[in-house]
Structure formats: C-alpha cells, structure tokens
Amino acid sequence: MIHQFKYQTPFISFGFGVTQKTVTAGTPLTIWLVTLYNESEYTFSLTGGGGAINAVSNYEYSISNLSRGTYTFSMRVTTKDKHTSLDSNVLTLTIT
C-alpha cells in the first residue's frame, strides 16, 4: 500500500479529466496535475509544447504563446532522493 502510493503514476489533464483538446490560438490554457503527492518528498517537471509554460504551483501550469500545430505535454515526478522518476500520461493539444 505504501509502495502503491509512493510510486503511483501521475495523471495530468486540461481540466475536468480532458486529455486531448483543440482550441484556437490565444485561448488561455491550464494543465493540472491531478494525482496528489507529498510536496516535501517529490519534485515536479512539466515538459512539452513550443510555447511558454508558467508553473503557478506544482499542480497548475498555464500555457501560452502557442502557434498553430499539434503539441504534446507530459510530466515527470521525481522522488527527492532522485532514485525514482514517475512519468505521467501524455496530453495532446491542437491549436487551430
């Protein structure tokens, strides 16, 4: 049980559990980390896209400056001892 919680896979979404999204350029976007982690024990890194990722917190990221195209985002959650990295699901974003 401790093991399952310590090493559970991170789940990220565009909100409301949505993992694929098509929006027009300039639409404000937020990516949320849904899975809860003890922030004293892990570090968080969201990667992907071609624009700017602004971390509001470890659980909220605003995405901006994306031009037309399709982008993917994913998150890596790493234990503070750096022994274990947990990779999230992949989000797909299409900008039209």
Next chain:
Amino acid sequence: MALILYINGQLADLDAGQVIAQTKQVNDLNSLENRQANYTNKFNLPKTANNVRIMNFLTVPGNQSDIPYTQNSCSLYSETGECFVYNGWVVVTDGGDSYEAVVYDGIIDLYKSIENTTLASLGLDEIDHTKDPDTVKASFTSDSSLPYRYILADYNGKTGATNSILPEVNIDYLVPSVNVAWLWDKIFEKYKMQYEGAVFKTENFKNLWMTYPKGISSSEGETEVLNINTYSFPKSGIVKYEAYYFKTAKTDTYDPTVISIAPTTHIKVSQAGRYRIEIEGTINASYSPMVLLGKNGEQMNAANVPIVHNFGLAIDKKPFKFSYGIDLEAQDSICVILKRRDRDRSFRLEGEKDTASIKLTKLSVNNFSFSTAFTDFSTSDFMYEVVNRFGLTLYKDKYTNMYRFLTLQEQLQSAVINWSEKFSKAVSQNYIYGSYAQRNWFKYTYNDKEAAHNDGFLDVANLNLPDSKDVVKSKIYSPEKNFVKYLNGQGNVYKLWDKEAVDNPENGEDPVTYKPLDKRYYFLRANVVNQPVTLKSTAGVSQASSPVAVVESYYKMKFGDVMHDYYSALKSILSKSLVVTAELWLTDNDVINFDFSKLYYIEQLSGYYIMNKINNYVPGKVTKCELVHVPYSTIGLNFEPKTITLGTFIRYNQRFMSIPYSANYDTGTLVVQSSVNQVIWTDMRSAAASPVVVQVGGLKGTTIYLRINDIDNSIQSSLITMLL
C-alpha cells in the same frame, strides 16, 4: 522531574514531583467525525500566594476573577527548558485544596477561534453586488479576479431559451456562486492564521464554488408607480415638428411618494432605484419619428433634452410597444420624446386617432448580499465540509499559527522513521476499528428526503462491525437526480426555486409560478466553454452578449468520487485493520518534536505504522502508544484515476465505425456522443458493451468528434476525430 508552567505569561508554582501526563494526537483514525487537539490529564496547582494571584484570587471570598470563563494562555516546559506546549489553553477549575487544570494545544486554537461564528462574519461585503446582464457577463471572463461567478445552470427557475442555437439565458433566475478557495483564504486571514497543503493547489479545490443559498427573482416586489393611459397629441396635422414631448392628459395610477409630474411632460422620481418604463400605442405621424427616452431635461426644449435611449420608430398608424430598464437617482426626471429621424424629416401629428400609454414600474433591486445570506452557515461547518471532502488531517506548527493539511495518501508518501530502538513491548492488538461500520456513508442533504443518488460510502470488510453508519452528513445540498437539457447539453438541476402550476391561467398569465427556496447551499464547478450566449433580464429589460459561457459541472463532486480520490488509503488501512497498543520508551525530546505526519517503522512488530495517539506521556516512564498498521504493499489496490480508454477503432466506410473501449472502474451509463465543435455534444447511442458500432451523419467534408461519455460519473474518453 520538575516542569515549568506559565499561565498568562506568569510562572506558576507546581508541587515538587508534580506529574502532568500528556496525550498527543492529531486525527484519530478511529473516527472520521471530528479532529482532535492535544491535551494533558487534569493536574493540581497548589493554592500558593503566587498561584492565587495568577488566578485573580479565584475562590477567595469576594473575588471577581473571570479566569474559569476566559481564554488563558499557557506554556509548559521541561526542566531543561524544552517546550512541550507553546501558547496552549489552560482550563482551570477549583478542586478544593488546590486548583485543577487541563492544558490543550494543537488545533484547539483554530476551533476556538471560529467557534460560534458564521461565514457572514468574514466581512463579505466586498462581494455584495447588484445583478444585471453586465455583472453576469463580467463574472464569465476566465482571468476574472472576482471571487464570485454566475455559473449557468438550471436552478429550477424560468431559464429562458437556453437550448436554441444561440442560447438566451434569463438571468433573473440565476444566482451567483462564491469560490470556496476564496472563502477558505478569508477564514485564515480573518483569524490571523496561515495554511498550506497540496490539496489547495489542485483543480478540485480551486474550481469549487458554493451557491448563494436562496432564489431571488427580479419580478418579486415589483411596484407599478405610474400608469398613464391617455396622452394628448395635437390634432391639426399642419405644424411640422422637429421634436415633440409626450404630454399627459390624465394620470390613472400615480404613486405620489415616488412620482411627481413636472409639469405634464417630465416624470420625476423621488426614490433612487431601478425602473422599467413600458410604452405602447399608435401614432399618426408622417415620416415615422423616433421614440426616445430623455433624462433630466426639465425646462428644455424637446429637441435639446439629453437622450439616454432610443426605443425605435413610431411608424405611421402602426402599433408600437417598447420597454427599457433604467437606473435613476432620487429627483431624476425622465420624459418620452418623438424626434425626427433626420433634418429633412420633420413630422406632422394628427392626434385624432393617436393612443399612447406609459407605465413605470419600480423594480426590486437584485441585490446579492453574501454577508446577510451566509449568516446561517457556521464557519466550523464550512471547514468540516472542506476537511471531510478532501480527507484532510490538520497539523499545527507549535510556535506559529501555521496549519499544514495533508491527505492520508500524502502521509503514506512521507519519509519513514525507524523507532525500533524505542520499542518496549506490545500490549494489545485490536482488529475491530473504532467507531466504523461495515458500510460508512458520506451523505448530502436532498430536497427529496428519500434521495441518495450522490452519496458515497467507505466499506470496511469486517463482519464483526455494525451494518451501516452515517459518518459524514454534509450540510451541502445535492442537485436533483434527473438531468435536464441545458445549453444543448446535459445539465444538473440545483433547486433554488419551486415550480407551481397555475390553475386556469388568464390570458397572458404565466402558467407556472416560481417560488424562491432558502437555505440551499450547493457545491458545483465552473466550466468555461466557447459558447456564445445572450444574457437577458426580462424584468429589468436589458441584455448583454458574451462569447463564452461559464457552465455548471458536477465533475468529481459525488461522494462516490470523493471516496475514490481521497479515501482509498483509509479504505485500504481499514480493510485489514490492525491497531497495536505498544509501550515505547520516549524522551522529552521525542514528544516535543514528534511529527504525526511521518511513517514509523518498528522492526519488532515487522511493519510500518502511523502513530494514532501518544497516551499519557510522563517523563521517565514507558508510554502507551496507539499504532495503526500500514501494509507496505497491497495486491489489487487501484488508485489510478477513473478512465475510459479507447482501443483501435475500425472505420468500415465514410460513416460507419466500430469503437472498442475499456474502463478501469465500474462504469455508469455509457453513451457515444458526437460534436462538431467539442462544446455541444449530442447523444448518438448507448455504449453498454464494447465494441460499439456507430453511424455518423453530416455533410461531406465536415469534421466530427466522437467520444464515450459516462453520464453518471462525468467521465469522458479521449476523442476520435472523423472527417466525413
């Protein structure tokens, strides 16, 4: 071993060898019904001159001491100066030859601070406002810093034409919702405390809103203050006018406390407020002049009066009917004017067949006062709602007013501390856990007392426990069981009005009346969608258009979802519950610096434990501790989010396809839905079994999006994009 005790900043005398047994705890896993503070056993304070003085001469004949009735701070130190309790509370009673006292600390400060307070005491005046289409629209912008939003939903009122292609929402039957995170901040700000916790940064918390608790209709309390049925117009038809005042011939209804007519053309109001002016009639006028509303133009020529609204044209001999809502200050005057459309169209009036009437109605202002409405929701109830919904445990910093909130899940991810060397012996093992039953219910309040559709439960697999128990009874109402079509999609009904059918309605009378309900607090989420809407106030006769809409969602709000998201760890612990009472050799330092948020490993017990309670710590003696066993690994445990995963679909031709899918949870009602814009979704067919075959209609070249939606759980699969 001597102890040092300060009461209200003064050093108190303790008997030599005085023992003060301390019990430390944060969140008793034995029960979900409350959260606990630390405390000491009762101990004696000798009635020395010093102690009597500290107690303001309590028990001395004629004393006026209020020590037993007030908050008395105290701090308790070991003889080496290490702090057991900092700024705790001491409760003093007389025990005869000596005073008796008990010391509390930990979360007691928080609960004492908010005791007997309501949310209204938070100073919510800053969000009191008047509702109109513009304020509703302003609350839609996603970067809005407003702590309230008008979330579009069916509140069981007169919703408007919400299901047309360009939906029109009647805002008269909307209420604002206040952001729960904002209220949470206000509580901690008001009581000068700080908080931290990962859960407060998540979407589930930040996008949680609480409705205004009662329906308020604009049409309630409307007062007709003026009704003029006859207007006089010149009968000659010879003179050409540039502009012409409506002049009264007769005043049928006239409330002199609100209205004065000055002299026959200007309607002056003595009370500030929002008014609706309605004009109708038929005028014989050449060149169809404009019908205008002027304001504060007394003593002016009709052509020069400042115009505030253009009603439209009075087309010759054609009936017209206009209305408009306007905010007026006391002593403002309004007038209605006919005015030529342009310089070449001065008009003639032939009053023989002219009719016109003007009605002025004072509207009850749509004032939403959270500071008044929230008077019946206690601050402690609100905090319990949040703490229970997110399965939180509170940890107070000993020296500051900082509160740390953790879920059990986060606690299980924390560092492990090896306390094997402190182990003395196991005293007992308990397999039946505290105050739980086999099925432990988390319940909403319902309009229909028999309903239970959004309740959830935590099962404990122990046949020796009672059958069933309500562990959390939320004061928050659940939306109705049945969905309605709203904004061309599926919507929940949050009842703030009751509908009543009118028997034999007269011509023009609404066949349904809407009775406002009170004390209905709902939690819901706000979903910003790219859906243009028109926001109309029927009563106030005004409107605004918005390119986006903020629509209700009940995503992860059912207690079943709450159980999955925040109580999986507790469920797992309870399913094979083992509570070991063990004697540990603890030092002052261990107790003073004890961290309940950590996991403890005890080799002699071959396992990992959460410390539930340190019972009656007395320096220099073994201490009985209550330890809850946590298995390191549990087979079959599923903490993953509920998801519907699509397999590789097979497209038979342009329009037919087979979609395989799977879900990692017990699904509710599944349907395949299609959309052309990912905003409005239409049900296509049931998806009770996988694979599901669908036929897609539409024009060639159209892009159609498909998904599988679990209606009961608000969970959707990823999208399939299909070009026809």
